[in-house]
Amino acid sequence: MASDDSRPTFISILNSLSRIKLFVSYTPVITNDNLNKDIGRNVFFKAENLQKTGSFKVRGALNAVTHSSGNHGLALAWAANILNLRCVVVVPRDVPPVKIQAIMKHGAEVVRCDPTYTARARKCDEFVELDNLSFIPTSDHNDVISGQGTIAIEFLQQVPDLDAILVSTSGGGMISGIAVAAKHIKPDIKVFMVEPEGKHCEKCLRSGLRLWSDPPEVIDTIADGIRSQQLGKLTWPIILDQVEKDVFSMTDDKIIDGMKYSFEHLKLVIEPAAGAAVAAVLSDKMSSLDPHIKNIGVVICGGNVDIENLPWMKKTNISTNGTT
Amino acid sequence: MASDDSRPTFISILNSLSRIKLFVSYTPVITNDNLNKDIGRNVFFKAENLQKTGSFKVRGALNAVTHSSGNHGLALAWAANILNLRCVVVVPRDVPPVKIQAIMKHGAEVVRCDPTYTARARKCDEFVELDNLSFIPTSDHNDVISGQGTIAIEFLQQVPDLDAILVSTSGGGMISGIAVAAKHIKPDIKVFMVEPEGKHCEKCLRSGLRLWSDPPEVIDTIADGIRSQQLGKLTWPIILDQVEKDVFSMTDDKIIDGMKYSFEHLKLVIEPAAGAAVAAVLSDKMSSLDPHIKNIGVVICGGNVDIENLPWMKKTNISTNGTT
Numbered sequence: 001m002a003s004d005d006s007r008p009t010f011i012s013i014l015n016s017l018s019r020i021k022l023f024v025s026y027t028p029v030i031t032n033d034n035l036n037k038d039i040g041r042n043v044f045f046k047a048e049n050l051q052k053t054g055s056f057k058v059r060g061a062l063n064a065v066t067h068s069s070g071n072h073g074l075a076l077a078w079a080a081n082i083l084n085l086r087c088v089v090v091v092p093r094d095v096p097p098v099k100i101q102a103i104m105k106h107g108a109e110v111v112r113c114d115p116t117y118t119a120r121a122r123k124c125d126e127f128v129e130l131d132n133l134s135f136i137p138t139s140d141h142n143d144v145i146s147g148q149g150t151i152a153i154e155f156l157q158q159v160p161d162l163d164a165i166l167v168s169t170s171g172g173g174m175i176s177g178i179a180v181a182a183k184h185i186k187p188d189i190k191v192f193m194v195e196p197e198g199k200h201c202e203k204c205l206r207s208g209l210r211l212w213s214d215p216p217e218v219i220d221t222i223a224d225g226i227r228s229q230q231l232g233k234l235t236w237p238i239i240l241d242q243v244e245k246d247v248f249s250m251t252d253d254k255i256i257d258g259m260k261y262s263f264e265h266l267k268l269v270i271e272p273a274a275g276a277a278v279a280a281v282l283s284d285k286m287s288s289l290d291p292h293i294k295n296i297g298v299v300i301c302g303g304n305v306d307i308e309n310l311p312w313m314k315k316t317n318i319s320t321n322g323t324t
Numbered sequence: 325m326a327s328d329d330s331r332p333t334f335i336s337i338l339n340s341l342s343r344i345k346l347f348v349s350y351t352p353v354i355t356n357d358n359l360n361k362d363i364g365r366n367v368f369f370k371a372e373n374l375q376k377t378g379s380f381k382v383r384g385a386l387n388a389v390t391h392s393s394g395n396h397g398l399a400l401a402w403a404a405n406i407l408n409l410r411c412v413v414v415v416p417r418d419v420p421p422v423k424i425q426a427i428m429k430h431g432a433e434v435v436r437c438d439p440t441y442t443a444r445a446r447k448c449d450e451f452v453e454l455d456n457l458s459f460i461p462t463s464d465h466n467d468v469i470s471g472q473g474t475i476a477i478e479f480l481q482q483v484p485d486l487d488a489i490l491v492s493t494s495g496g497g498m499i500s501g502i503a504v505a506a507k508h509i510k511p512d513i514k515v516f517m518v519e520p521e522g523k524h525c526e527k528c529l530r531s532g533l534r535l536w537s538d539p540p541e542v543i544d545t546i547a548d549g550i551r552s553q554q555l556g557k558l559t560w561p562i563i564l565d566q567v568e569k570d571v572f573s574m575t576d577d578k579i580i581d582g583m584k585y586s587f588e589h590l591k592l593v594i595e596p597a598a599g600a601a602v603a604a605v606l607s608d609k610m611s612s613l614d615p616h617i618k619n620i621g622v623v624i625c626g627g628n629v630d631i632e633n634l635p636w637m638k639k640t641n642i643s644t645n646g647t648t
Contacts, residue, residue, distance in 0.1 A: 028352035030374055034429070049591045050354055098588075105358070260631065264422075267373045267593040267627035303591035307584065313637050 008142050010184035013149035016063040024058055025051050029158045042295045044159045049270050049303030053078045056301050063147030064136045077108035090123045098306045117216040139173025140232025149177025155297050156185050164190040165297040168277045170226035172235030179242035194248040194280045196221035199229050202247040222252045225273030248280035256311045271305040332466050334508035337473035340387040348382055349375050353482045366619045368483045373594050373627030377402045380625050387471030388460050401432035414447045422630045441540045463497025464556025473501025479621050480509050488514040489621040492601045494550040496559030503566035518572040518604045520545035523553050526571040546576045549597030572604035579603055580635045595629040
């Protein structure tokens, strides 16, 4: 790739870290001896579910909002609240109520829309035009990407020997920021994408082509945090440059297994998007990975899940109803 | 109290820390801004649910086993396994299966008994006499107390400004170790006990008398980790000396609320015994506490809970069955 001044760099990520670090948590890294024994590698989980608002998103949101007033998701609501800015969050109707309540708790206005890309974009455009608000995309924004990249700086401070990092991916803001920072610090490190089945990123990355249909589709997956099928326009070239072509693609069943593994063994409450990354660690693809990749970092991206309706509970209820 | 050479001291706790620290986790401290705003104090949760085997118990177990071969619970199984010692764990029949499976995974022999104090003691005596094993009580043992006390050293390294520490209490091993270490480092710090309703510790501490009936009773509480009613013979005088007479006494409903709060807001999977401590933070008693007690440490003692049968799920199932 030709160099591009507006593209996030290690310096922009380092600057982001100094802007946000007084406000965000330096999240801990969790390990599990039994898991390491079982898979024959050392796995380090960066617990961003313990981050402010329960996900890594505050890093990018706060970094973006310190540059411009804006709006997006719980993290933006939190960041705007700190800085006393107006915040309107446009959410698809099928977002878990627990997330909406949390957004409103931070003083943001919530506007609902149909769960399609077009409906969301139209609603956001309305506010930009009529109320003169700035639009901050969830991932495809240089300040957001730089903010998310701060995870990698912390992670490599905590575990300098990482050989690889696994990142659950939606629009690609987190993985592109992490790739830029991690590869600057440690050029040989490998960054792997974890996706829900139906995203088809491996095919896109191997061909170097955006094979997705337009308008962008929403993937039918339990992992509500990573439902958008397409990588962003800004994140795509970074990911194509710096992320491995091997993609960990996870079914809903595996994602639920990953969540359960975390609840039972890591003692961390995580949402399905993070369950996908845990599932990747437990997958057949992981066991066939180059054995030189010994120390594996996994970003636990968030913990915003409705604990009254955990997916394995629903299953039990259905089967109980069926037999009585 | 007259001084007693065998009583745990700050030095014995410091020595324990140097013996165990290569094997146990330096667990993180978690905070929550919304909680702090809501209750007008700063709460710091020491996440021992993220400790090896999912509870603080490994600290005392490993410290005891490095002094003598022994047996008790999951933590002892883990410790004995590290040191290649035979370990027999006597468990009451009503212990959650998830705990028994975990004990067996660490290579210990599991022997079941009736859930009474007398049955447990008799079964343990058999093994001590017939198989020449050493008996290591769950809390009333100086090496165990010293091991658990290491929590306080770490906690005050992490949060030097703590004004108080809240500790869920069963036999009293953890709270007595923590009190000795914390008060040595910071004589003005207050250590508060959290108990399940029915333990009646406030009455005992205020009168200075062991008012419990013998043989020791088991409290009927959801908090399986803190069911024994009596404090130990070794822990009692330490607690009487060093722990506040005000006791946080929690009902099962409050304990469940505390667990839910942790799952939803702290993103930590915790067991009921730890839920009791979170409930104490949210209690009326807490809001009437001296406002100079600003920075409050809470030990999240463990996370070994059956995630297929969380208490709030059972409730939902019952009401669903009732209406269909």
